[in-house]
Amino acid sequence: MNHWLIKSEGDCYSIDDLKKDKKTPWSGIRNFQARNFMRDSIKVGDKVLFYHSNGTKENPTGVYGTAKVSSKPHADMTAFDKKDDHYDAKSKKENPTWILVDVSFVSKFKKPVTLSQIKFEPKLKGIMVAQKGSRLSIQPVSKEHFEFITNMGK
DNA sequence: GCCAACGTTGGC
């Protein structure tokens, strides 16, 4: 069992959207490192922190809830759709470039655990998301960090 | 809106 942090722009696809949908394919990832995590490392049942990037004063950047992985890797269909923002002519249906997993809603935090809290907390020292220039949209998180953040959000 | 950090592309 592994733990992960996945980023979404809060005004693009939020934890509330996931709560409403219950389950969603984590589409639109166009970064090879993140793709490789979904293809090779992420397993059904893995736990995920749901992070909102590009926050505002009202909805600050941070972790807003948790989710779990609910499918094996499969093709990202948005790459085949010419009208989609994430269309990629190089990705073929018989050999898709872009692979994703489905994630299911688990919980929404009472209060978000903001990035500034995460940076301030000594127990979370070294967590990838708090490091400068950490743009990776899917990141591994240690079990300890996952549980600590989950407890902060209760 | 700015800008630093990073990933990708393409010329050589």
Add this chain to the structure above:
DNA sequence: GCCAACGTTGGC
């Protein structure tokens, strides 16, 4: 295979 140019991410 190097590296400059460009595009994107994301915190502030």
